[in-house]
Amino acid sequence: MDKKTLKKTRLLIVDDSSNNRAAINYWLSDENYEILHAIDGPSAIKLTQAFVPDIILLDYNLPGIDGIEVCQRIRGIKSLPFIPIIMMSSHAPEAYIMALEQGADEFIIMPILPNELKSRLRAMLRLKDAICKCSYIAQENKKLQDLDKIKSNFISKVSHELRTPLQAILGYTDILSEGFQGELNYSQKLMVKQISEAGDKLLDLISQILDFENIEKEKNSASINSEIFTIEGMFNYISNTVNPLAIKKKVNLNFILEDTNIQMKSNREYVQRIILNLLSNSIKFSNENSKVIISARDLNNEGIELKIQDEGIGISKSNIAYIFDKFWQDDDSITRSYGGVGIGLTVAKKLTILLGGYITVESKPNKGSTFIVVLPKEFKESASVIFEEKLEHAV
Numbered sequence: 001m002d003k004k005t006l007k008k009t010r011l012l013i014v015d016d017s018s019n020n021r022a023a024i025n026y027w028l029s030d031e032n033y034e035i036l037h038a039i040d041g042p043s044a045i046k047l048t049q050a051f052v053p054d055i056i057l058l059d060y061n062l063p064g065i066d067g068i069e070v071c072q073r074i075r076g077i078k079s080l081p082f083i084p085i086i087m088m089s090s091h092a093p094e095a096y097i098m099a100l101e102q103g104a105d106e107f108i109i110m111p112i113l114p115n116e117l118k119s120r121l122r123a124m125l126r127l128k129d130a131i132c133k134c135s136y137i138a139q140e141n142k143k144l145q146d147l148d149k150i151k152s153n154f155i156s157k158v159s160h161e162l163r164t165p166l167q168a169i170l171g172y173t174d175i176l177s178e179g180f181q182g183e184l185n186y187s188q189k190l191m192v193k194q195i196s197e198a199g200d201k202l203l204d205l206i207s208q209i210l211d212f213e214n215i216e217k218e219k220n221s222a223s224i225n226s227e228i229f230t231i232e233g234m235f236n237y238i239s240n241t242v243n244p245l246a247i248k249k250k251v252n253l254n255f256i257l258e259d260t261n262i263q264m265k266s267n268r269e270y271v272q273r274i275i276l277n278l279l280s281n282s283i284k285f286s287n288e289n290s291k292v293i294i295s296a297r298d299l300n301n302e303g304i305e306l307k308i309q310d311e312g313i314g315i316s317k318s319n320i321a322y323i324f325d326k327f328w329q330d331d332d333s334i335t336r337s338y339g340g341v342g343i344g345l346t347v348a349k350k351l352t353i354l355l356g357g358y359i360t361v362e363s364k365p366n367k368g369s370t371f372i373v374v375l376p377k378e379f380k381e382s383a384s385v386i387f388e389e390k391l392e393h394a395v
Helices: 018-027 041-051 067-075 094-101 114-177 186-218 231-249 268-284 344-354 388-393
Strands: 009-014 033-038 055-059 085-089 106-109 227-230 252-257 263-266 291-298 304-310 358-364 368-375
Touching (some): 018 033, 055 067, 055 114, 067 085, 067 094, 085 094, 106 114, 268 304, 268 344, 268 368, 344 358, 344 368
Parallel strands (some): 009 055, 055 085, 252 291
Antiparallel strands (some): 227 263, 291 304, 304 368, 358 368
16 A cells, blocks of 8 residues: 555653754654644644644643643543653753653653653554553443443343243143133143143243353352352252253263261252253253263362263354353254253353352263362351362363
8 A cells, every 4th residue: 555545643742942853854854754743842732632642742841831741631531542742852861761651651861862752652662552452442342331231131031021920821731730710621722731831931941041140240259159068969859850850851870979977067958059040951952862970079178170071962162162151052043952041151260160160071072971060168258269170171
């Protein structure tokens, strides 16, 4: 591209010496600069506000207010973007140190060679470009965070609004199926059963979304209640909860305690939800007549290990890094074979971290997946994550 077609870089030279300004203007005549001139501090500040230069060459010794004060005043104008300021002076090193401390980005000891001046200007423009890019990214991230909050609030409110009428619908299906409004024939019973099953699935999805939003808002380990419980008792509860789902899918569940009388002091409800979410996920993606193994073992000082192994469809290596992202699914098409909105694993990971543990996964397509959760035997309010080094390497 021809240099003349490029957008010119606006340079403000602030120097009371016409000879210095003329020399710099001559040296940069073959560069792509639009040059402005100011002979003192007040005019420099006015020009900066009016034309917003890309870079400023500022003389340290100016009549009236000196270069240091000009620099401070320009830095104090909040409406201005970042403008690199190169201060010039023959007084050094005292002037050099003071200039950098008061907001200058570079200092040139006069006299200076033309090639050195050009190089210093290019270096400062690279700095400006990098800072502007970082600022843009920060602004975009802030916008994304604001949008995420709006979306989360919307989802939470809509979920609450959906839950109440849906519970009423399910209540009426129970009344109909029990025959309180008269006996139903076979076809009617079948339709009521289908309505009830579909409603239960929808209610479960709504509950997952609300759980996720509540966890997002909570994030405070001080509010977590803990109690002593056994893994065996928890396994019995989980078995009773998920067995109907496993039977319907024709998946065999096998609960294994590798050590006897394993106890924890943590939030029982959260631990159960972690395992239930992982186990439901394994059952959902398992093939008929396959098995899912749920095991627990005591790692002594390292905590309690809970493992869920399945023989399902597995996860490709390229997708493992994303499976805990909210609303992410391996098959995101409308016609996908498996239901859900993709937050069960997200909830499991967030709860695991909230309880001071970590979660890992190993998987191969068509070979199955293994999820491992390690939790401390005793939940500590003072530490939200106790396995920091392991967590860095976990998914």
